[in-house]
Amino acid sequence: MTDTGRGSPYAPHTAAETRSMLDAVGVDDEEALFDVPNSIRFDGQFGIDARSESATRREARRTLARNDDLVSFLGRGHYAHEIPSVVADLASRSEFLTSYTQYQPEVAQGFLQALFEYQSMLVELTGLEIANCSMHDRATALGEAATLATRVRETAGSTVLVPDLVREEQRAVLENYARGGDLSIATVPTDDGTVDIDALEGIIDEEVVMVYAENPTVRGTIEEGLETIGDLAAAHDALFCLGSDPVALALLEEPASVGADVVVGDAGTLGLGQAYGMGHGLFATREDFLRQVPGRLVGASTDQSGRRAYTLTLQTREQHIRRERATSNICTNQAWVALRTAMHVAWLGPDGLLELAEDCVRNARELAARVDEIDGLHAPVHDRHHFREFVVATDQPADAIRDRLAKEGFAVHAVDEHRLQLCVTDANEHATDRLVAALREVA
Amino acid sequence: MRYDQARWADDDAYEPLLVEKREAAVSPGDSEDAPLPDDLTRDSLSLPALAEPELARHYTRLSQETYGVTSGPFPLGSCTMKYNPPLLEDVAADPSAAVHPDRPVETIQGTLEVMATLQDWLGRIGGMDAVTLQPPAGAAGEYTGLLIAKAYHEDHGNDRDEVIIPDSAHGTNFASAAMAGFDVVELPSAEDGRVDMDALEAAVGDSTAALMLTNPNTLGLFERDIEAIAEIVHDAGGLLYYDGANLNALLGRARPGDMGFDVMHYNVHKTFATPHGGGGPGAGPVGVVSDLAPYLPEPHVRETADSDYELYEPERTVGKVHGFHGNWLVLLKAYAYIRRLGDAGLSDASAKAVLNANYLAEQIDLEIPYGPFHHEFVASAGDRDAIDVAKHMLDFGVHPPTTKWPELVSEALMTEPTEVESKETLDQLAAAFEAASAADAADLDDAPRRTTARRIDQVEAARNPRLSWHAFDGPE
Numbered sequence: 001m002t003d004t005g006r007g008s009p010y011a012p013h014t015a016a017e018t019r020s021m022l023d024a025v026g027v028d029d030e031e032a033l034f035d036v037p038n039s040i041r042f043d044g045q046f047g048i049d050a051r052s053e054s055a056t057r058r059e060a061r062r063t064l065a066r067n068d069d070l071v072s073f074l075g076r077g078h079y080a081h082e083i084p085s086v087v088a089d090l091a092s093r094s095e096f097l098t099s100y101t102q103y104q105p106e107v108a109q110g111f112l113q114a115l116f117e118y119q120s121m122l123v124e125l126t127g128l129e130i131a132n133c134s135m136h137d138r139a140t141a142l143g144e145a146a147t148l149a150t151r152v153r154e155t156a157g158s159t160v161l162v163p164d165l166v167r168e169e170q171r172a173v174l175e176n177y178a179r180g181g182d183l184s185i186a187t188v189p190t191d192d193g194t195v196d197i198d199a200l201e202g203i204i205d206e207e208v209v210m211v212y213a214e215n216p217t218v219r220g221t222i223e224e225g226l227e228t229i230g231d232l233a234a235a236h237d238a239l240f241c242l243g244s245d246p247v248a249l250a251l252l253e254e255p256a257s258v259g260a261d262v263v264v265g266d267a268g269t270l271g272l273g274q275a276y277g278m279g280h281g282l283f284a285t286r287e288d289f290l291r292q293v294p295g296r297l298v299g300a301s302t303d304q305s306g307r308r309a310y311t312l313t314l315q316t317r318e319q320h321i322r323r324e325r326a327t328s329n330i331c332t333n334q335a336w337v338a339l340r341t342a343m344h345v346a347w348l349g350p351d352g353l354l355e356l357a358e359d360c361v362r363n364a365r366e367l368a369a370r371v372d373e374i375d376g377l378h379a380p381v382h383d384r385h386h387f388r389e390f391v392v393a394t395d396q397p398a399d400a401i402r403d404r405l406a407k408e409g410f411a412v413h414a415v416d417e418h419r420l421q422l423c424v425t426d427a428n429e430h431a432t433d434r435l436v437a438a439l440r441e442v443a
Numbered sequence: 444m445r446y447d448q449a450r451w452a453d454d455d456a457y458e459p460l461l462v463e464k465r466e467a468a469v470s471p472g473d474s475e476d477a478p479l480p481d482d483l484t485r486d487s488l489s490l491p492a493l494a495e496p497e498l499a500r501h502y503t504r505l506s507q508e509t510y511g512v513t514s515g516p517f518p519l520g521s522c523t524m525k526y527n528p529p530l531l532e533d534v535a536a537d538p539s540a541a542v543h544p545d546r547p548v549e550t551i552q553g554t555l556e557v558m559a560t561l562q563d564w565l566g567r568i569g570g571m572d573a574v575t576l577q578p579p580a581g582a583a584g585e586y587t588g589l590l591i592a593k594a595y596h597e598d599h600g601n602d603r604d605e606v607i608i609p610d611s612a613h614g615t616n617f618a619s620a621a622m623a624g625f626d627v628v629e630l631p632s633a634e635d636g637r638v639d640m641d642a643l644e645a646a647v648g649d650s651t652a653a654l655m656l657t658n659p660n661t662l663g664l665f666e667r668d669i670e671a672i673a674e675i676v677h678d679a680g681g682l683l684y685y686d687g688a689n690l691n692a693l694l695g696r697a698r699p700g701d702m703g704f705d706v707m708h709y710n711v712h713k714t715f716a717t718p719h720g721g722g723g724p725g726a727g728p729v730g731v732v733s734d735l736a737p738y739l740p741e742p743h744v745r746e747t748a749d750s751d752y753e754l755y756e757p758e759r760t761v762g763k764v765h766g767f768h769g770n771w772l773v774l775l776k777a778y779a780y781i782r783r784l785g786d787a788g789l790s791d792a793s794a795k796a797v798l799n800a801n802y803l804a805e806q807i808d809l810e811i812p813y814g815p816f817h818h819e820f821v822a823s824a825g826d827r828d829a830i831d832v833a834k835h836m837l838d839f840g841v842h843p844p845t846t847k848w849p850e851l852v853s854e855a856l857m858t859e860p861t862e863v864e865s866k867e868t869l870d871q872l873a874a875a876f877e878a879a880s881a882a883d884a885a886d887l888d889d890a891p892r893r894t895t896a897r898r899i900d901q902v903e904a905a906r907n908p909r910l911s912w913h914a915f916d917g918p919e
Contacts, residue, residue, distance in 0.1 A: 007791035008784055010526050010716070012865040013798075021802040021866055030794035033801055035665040035815050036697045044695030046567040050785025053530050060779055063560075064539035066553030074543040078767065086495055090502040098511035098527050100519060101722040103845070107448060107837055109895040110508030111721040117461045117491075120911040124489055130910050134723065136579040139766030147622075172763035176590060180624035222483055251478075254485040276554060277544030277767020278579075278724065290908060296722065300914060301904035304889075304897035307452065313904040319582070319618035320848075324627045329582040329618035332712065334770075336720025343502060346461055349492035350468030361478035385479055402547070411546050 009053075070411040071431040072274065075389040075423025076218050077138060077167055077266065080274040081247065081356065082426045087271060087343045096339060101296075101332070105311040106303070112310035115335065116298045118342035125249040126263045126284040127256025132295040134267070134338040135281030135330060138243065139170040141264035142212065143177030144283065144294040144328055148262065149210035149239040150181055151292045151327070157207045157238075158183050161200070165190050165218050183209070193221035193382030193391075197228050204236050210262075214243035215252055219415075220364060220389030220423070221382050222252060230259020245269040245282070246345060248387055251357035261286055270348075271340030273427075280337035291317060294328030296335075356426065360388045363424045363432075368392075370436050371422070376443045381419060389423035391415055394443060404442040410435055446840030449507035450895045461491035461501065462912035508895040509721070510842055516868050518803075520819045520845035520857025521613065521661055523691050523713035530783065531717060531776035540775055544767040548754055554771070555752035558744045561778045562728075568781075568789070569687070569707055570700025571730030575739045577769040581688060584708025584727025585619035585655070590761040591706055591731060591738040592653045592682045593623060598759060601680060603652035609638060611662060611849040613688060616655045625652060632851055636662045636813040643675055651681035657689050658702065661849045661857070663800065663816030673703025682706060682735075687727075690714045691861065692797060692818035695790030699730075706731045711777035718776075726773040740764050793818075795862035799869060803860050806873035809880060812852055819859035821852045824880060827887070829854040832879045834898060835890035839875035 013021070018030075027033060051059060072080070091097070095110070102108035115133040122131030135141045146160045160178065162171060164187045171185065178185055188211075189199045195213050204211065211233040215223040223229075226242070233240035239261040244252070246267055255263045268280035285293060291314065299313035319326040348356060364386040368379040371392055380390035394401060398414035405412050410431070413421040424432060467489040477484070493501065511517070517524035534540075542551050562574040578584040589606065596603045606620040609630045620627050628646050633639035637660065647654070654676045658666045666672060676683050685699040685707030691714045699707045711717050712725035719725065731739065738761050742754035784792065796818045804811055809822040822844075824832045833843035833856070845857040856876075860869060882890075891897065909915075 006787060008788045008795060008862055010528060011791060011795040011862040013795055017866045018795075018798065021798055024805050025798070025801045027801075030798050033794075033797045033815070033817070034696045035667065035817065036693075037667055037670070039670065040697050040701050042570075042696060042698050042701060044786055044790040046564070046695070046786050046789065048564055048567065048781060048785050048789070050788050051782050053783065056530060056779055056783045057534060059782065060534040060557070060775070061537055061539070063556050064537050064553040066556060067539045067542055068550040069539070070546070070550055072543045072546070074545045076545060078544050080541075080543070084495075086499055090499060090506070092532065093503070093506040094513040094527075095506040095509040095511040097532070097718040097720060098513050099509050099721045100517070100522055100524055100719040103519065104510075104833065104837060104843060105899050106834065106891050106894040106896045107510035107842065108508075108721075109450075110505030113508070114502070114505050115721075116910075117912070120462065120913070121490060123911040123913065129913075136583060136770075137766045139763070140579070140583070167766070169763055170766050173766055176762050176764060177622075179590070179593075180622045182624070222479070224483065250488055251484055253483060257485070274541040274543050276540075276542050276551075276771035277765075278770045278772055279766070280724075297908075297910055299904040300909040301900045303899050307896065309896040309899045311899045311901060311904050313901070313908060313910075316905075318614075320614040323614045323617035324621035326614070326618040326621075329586060329615050329622050330580075331582045331615050332580040332710075332719070332725040333723040334579075334720075335722035336718070337724060339721065343498070346491045346493055346501075347495065347498055350466055350488045350490040351492070353490065354468045354488060358478045365478070385483060406547065406550055411543060411550065413545055 070406060070409055071428055072411040073422045073424065073428060073435060074411050074413050076413060078277055079269045079388065079425060080427040081270060083271065083273050084344065084347045087340060087347055090343060091340045096336065102312055109310060112298050114339050114342055116300065116310050118338045119298060121342060121345050122282060122284050125246055127254040128263060128284040129287035130290060130293065131284035132293055133298055134334040135283050135295050136333055137279040137281050138264060138266040139173035141281035141283045142170060142243065143174050145241045145262045145264050146174060146177055146183055146210055147181050148289060148292055150183060152289050153209045153237060155206060155237060157209045159186050159207045160210045160212065161186050161188050161203065161208055162212045163188050163190050163195050167218050193217060193219045193384050194223050195225060195229060197225045200229065200232060204232055206236060208236055208238045210239045210241055212241045212243065216248055216387035219382060219391055220386045221384040222387055226253055226258035234259055246341065247357050247360060250353040267341045268337045271344035272337050280334035280341065292327055293317065295330045295333060360425065363429055364388055364390050367422060367424050367432055371439060374440050374443055377439065388425055389421055392420040392422060394418055394420060401442055405438055408438040410438060446838065446893050448894045451504040451508065462915060464491040464493050465489050466492040515840055515842065516860065516864050516872050517842040518844050518858045518860045518872065519842060520859045521688055523859060523861055525716045525861045526863040527716050527718040531779050534779040535772045535775050540772065552752055555744050557775055557778050559746050559752050561774055562744060564781050565709055565728055566730055569709065569730045570698030571707060572733040573736035573739060574728050574730045575743060576728045576774050577740045577765050578708065578727040578729055579765050579770045580723060580725045581708055581710040581727040582615035582619055583764055584729045585615055586622055587729045587740060587764045588684050588706040588708055589619055589623040589625065591735050594738045594759065594761050595735055596652055603650055605650040606652055607646050607654045609656065611660055611851055612655060613686060616686060636664050636851060637666050638672055640668060643672065647675055647679040647681060651679050653682040653684045655684040655686060657686035659689050659692050659817040662813045662821050662851065663819040664813055665817060669702045688713060689818065692793060694793040696793060700732065706735055711773060715777040715780045717773045724770045724773050726770040792862045799860040799862060799864055803858065803869045803873060806870065807876045809876065819857060821849065822856045822858060823852050824854035824856055827854060827880060829856050831887040832856065835879035835882055835887055836875045837891040838893045839878060841872055841875045
């Protein structure tokens with residue numbers, strides 16, 4: 001059926017087929033197949049009108065057109081990089097899009113190999129030995145890291161230390177993971193945008209099971225004391241968890257080399273683009289923790305004819321086997337986004353990815369310098385190296401500037417009363433001249 | 444039906460593996476051109492380097508080695524593998540949908556209108572008073588629902604630390620309950636495969652926070668006594684949680700809210716045809732009755748008096764279960780799907796899903812120990828190993844059912860054809876069941892033969908984990 005209002009347009013049954021199937025089953029009509037007591041029978045009237053395909057598309061576009069058409073200079077954990085056309089095209093191949101978790105690996109070798117390659121790329125980028133093949137997002141990956149820490153740490157303890165600059169939304173998710181696991185979250189102060197090492201040294205004790213830091217931070221600053229943080233964590237038998245993303249990992253210090261035990265982040269930073277916060281959780285860790293890792297893992301094996309083959313493995317950690325003793329409840333996650341991330345990394349190659357990362361430093365530096373020249377603005381506020389984004393000080397109310405910029409077609413973040421934040425990537429650098437001109441007008 | 448799946452790896456020549464295309468880039472370090480001082484950067488980076496045409500062929504070949512819903516029938520029980528209309532992709536690809544989560548609300552009224560509309564529709568479909576879209580998957584929805592139950596009981600001074608779950612439930616129920624800090628009380632099923640009412644009476648008490656249930660259950664059976672079950676749980680002061688995994692069987696016929704459920708999750712990637720994407724993204728919105736609405740995660744979307752939309756923090760919110768607003772693009776696809784079908788389409792989807800399951804079961808000559816069932820049934824492979832039967836089914840160009848689960852049926856083949864299969868396809872599926880279950884032992888041992896890979900050594904994969912291409916660098 002292609003018309004609306006008569007039935008599902010995706011059920012292929014003709015009236016004659018429906019009749020013959022009902023006869024085969026031995027009932028008069030479909031209603032006889034529903035074993036539902038009359039007392040709770042519903043009449044099917046939701047009050048939702050059906051639409052033709054074209055009308056559905058038109059209506060959705062018309063509704064979405066209520067969104068203002070703004071060039072976004074927002075970042076703070078959700079980044080857009082230009083998606084190569086070939087990535088979008090290949091990822092849309094229906095075999096990828098319409099398959100499910102690879103419970104029958106013999107007919108899912110393609111997707112399994114792609115996920116194996118994704119895991120391998122994350123291993124290269126983090127320097128850690130294992131990466132799982134996707135989790136929901138950065139915040140939930142951080143929550144999973146905290147519960148991993150309680151499982152693998154030998155002595156008792158229940159505190160997770162996070163910098164005061166972590167996005168409050170991420171911290172809220174972490175609090176919810178902590179609630180079930182009897183963890184408590186404590187805050188490490190930052191100094192001018194990066195972790196205050198002296199303060200950390202004063203706070204950390206044997207109660208701490210995990211220390212979290214980010215590189216770059218939510219303010220775009222690059223941490224300079226990662227190795228010291230790693231040493232402090234190790235000295236107290238706590239895990240060191242680092243938050244990052246695949247672009248930053250291409251250039252900044254390799255997590256393994258600064259003592260990171262776990263890397264979390266948003267891998268969807270490559271391959272997905274802006275999606276109102278939808279992402280894909282990156283999760284890599286040390287081989288020692290292999291049997292405590294949450295989420296799916298793809299491993300290489302051999303098939304009956306001796307050829308290399310791929311399969312989901314170590315599933316005894318997972319909820320469908322171990323139920324309440326599983327390492328996590330994660331089941332359906334973000335595999336298709338992992339595929340897109342892998343494609344984007346492969347398209348860029350090592351030189352392309354490194355160049356993209358270097359541009360994240362250069363573009364932020366150049367834009368900050370241009371903004372700094374504008375009367376009434378000072379940038380960057382933090383005396384640090386920056387990646388993609390930086391904070392701007394203003395004499396005027398920051399939210400007033402933000403609102404006036406929105407009218408000029410730009411979205412920027414107001415950090416607080418007198419501070420703005422700007423994020424620049426290859427996706428919006430074409431508009432930096434216009435942004436600077438607009439800032440000159442409104443600041 | 445003749446079937447051969449693509450296989451691109453040769454015995455001794457080209458293997459389409461990115462590992463073979465690796466090259467190293469070297470960070471310029473502290474050269475004049477370097478953007479950062481040497482001590483803040485890594486030394487080198489080794490990744491695949493392919494020209495775009497090579498990349499296109501690589502992933503095209505991998506897609507050909509992958510079986511999806513557009514390849515053929517995919518009757519994976521409890522997963523609701525429906526056809527995913529390209530219309531949904533088209534809608535989600537609208538550039539106006541690509542917004543940043545920190546955009547001020549007045550600049551994303553379209554996004555918020557879609558979200559508010561979807562919340563409203565899901566509420567009507569489930570018979571729930573309020574819906575959050577934030578949980579990024581079904582299990583995340585379970586976790587959210589249990590956090591809400593926990594907060595509700597804490598608020599009412601109840602010290603309740605047990606969640607009751609039937610033995611036939613999805614494994615995620617158990618894991619989510621444990622993550623939320625509850626003790627799990629497992630409920631044995633009655634002989635008819637449904638909730639054992641005596642066992643339930645014995646299990647509930649002052650410690651009961653909630654009972655988690657899916658209806659129809661994983662055997663495809665409707666819990667006819669659901670109203671009595673609700674009464675028992677409510678009288679004991681507990682809440683009733685609905686696992687929406689099997690909602691496709693009930694659209695338009697019954698609503699969890701009307702059955703007495705207090706909180707539920709929806710698997711939009713199952714019921715509302717958003718693609719499963721090889722294992723995600725999905726989305727797991729949670730619906731609640733009005734008493735629980737103050738506990739929903741923040742931010743929540745609502746319409747204002749002047750037809751605008753705003754984000755707000757519910758009064759007694761449990762906080763957050765996703766860093767931003769959930770899997771927005773998936774939610775947008777679910778919105779388009781529900782709009783396309785409307786009342787009649789949604790009800791018909793269930794009717795045809797249930798008809799298809801019953802018709803297919805009728806054509807299969809295997810024991811199906813429980814009934815009457817709705818959208819899925821669990822056949823027994825009898826004295827055959829269900830995994831062997833499944834592997835041989837692959838040789839006929841169909842995806843096999845879920846195997847060995849639920850454990851209530853020996854050698855279980857849990858089969859859910861959904862509404863998108865035609866009578867002709869169901870007949871092909873039945874023929875595959877027939878041929879595979881009647882095959883001789885040698886054929887079963889040797890299956891599958893027509894697939895990209897032959898039977899894979901799972902024990903080897905777990906015993907000697909090789910999880911990245913570094914495992915290939917040394918001697919194998």
